[in-house]
Amino acid sequence: MTMLITDLIVAAVSKMVDDSQVEGYREPSHSDLEFYIGRAGLTNADPKAQGQTVGKAKRVRAVLSWAVDNDQAAGGKLVEALISKIRASGGFREASENFIGREVIRQAIEAFATEGYVLSADGALQAKNLETLSGKELTDALRGYANRAQKGSEDAALVSGTGKDLLEATAAHVITIKYGSYPQQANFPALLGQAFITLGLATPEDAPSSSEEPHRVMERGMYQSAVGVNRLRNKEGSGHGRPWVPGIERAEAKAAIEMAGIIAGYMLDKLENR
Incomplete structure (x- = not known):
């Protein structure tokens, strides 16, 4: 650890x-x-x-x-x-x-x-093994992971006990809170999109307009960044060694971790304020 x-x-x-x-x-x-x-x-x-x-x-x-x-x-x-x-x-x-x-x-x-x-x-x-948590307790645990990720902690990239990365675990939690369960077979972009829609956040599917609030532009960027971060994850190596695909530079890994923390933290803020 x-x-x-x-x-x-x-x-x-x-x-x-x-x-x-x-x-x-x-x-x-x-x-x-x-x-x-x-x-x-x-x-x-x-x-x-x-x-x-x-x-x-x-x-x-x-x-x-x-x-x-x-x-x-x-x-x-x-x-x-x-x-x-x-x-x-x-x-x-x-x-x-x-x-x-x-x-x-x-x-x-x-x-x-x-x-x-x-x-x-x-x-x-x-x-914390998040597989055993739910509700407010899971929200708080994910918040801890998000805070650690924002400070560059690589062990926050994969969430303990779940086999998921931080963004995937947060998206699944948001949907579960709203609907009681989440689509376990959904690919990451679809899972994240459903979570964003649940929280009222903008996705690339929402056509931009000149009159929209600036934060909607930011949210679209968050969605695209989250998909990029997830694509960098080493799906074959979860729990063993570095969580990133081979060849990723240290600067890229650091940015990915911190970005995941920021996006997960934003989603959790929106979840708690709904």
Whole structure:
């Protein structure tokens, strides 16, 4: 799992390592933090490495905040390592002297859920499997994927557990909300077109006019872009390696991911406002 970190996740993880409000010592130690920060390749962002004396929460917050803007992969690696360490040290068990607290765990669960991940009460972390979700819960999960895609996270291109890319999963969800099911055999342009029509969005089938609202022109462009993004998907390699057809350049993949996030986010906005 390649995790995309956000300010919300940074805040949650910082609280998980904070022991300034409790008596005595609680793992992970500063030595542990130094090890995991170094292993993630983020020593250059560590306040302690710069000669500063800071608490554990402030130290982790500084490193991860730098990673949000400069090295998402390293930041995600550090988050996963810290949660694994906290879990192994008993941080999620109330009987443990390292227990981080019910409220901190609750807030962390909510933070990760907002960003498209499932953090269990016992500390297990994984991407949400959207195949098991429906209704508002699925809308929220797709929103998390859209947010991650807008920031270029390649793992948001294919939606966990569904075999669909983000745009296909969003279109299917829109139609299901409206009609109770979606045409599973429909090709992507037809599925997307039905979703656009359901949301009242313009498609290339709607003849343009000089008097129409400017956003209708934008929506037609979104439709065409979504079809293009879907054609770049490696249908033979879903879930294995890169989700794109062979030969696609990095710049094209990045643009496709971000575009998918923008279009999916727009569709979800329209869905929630109907």
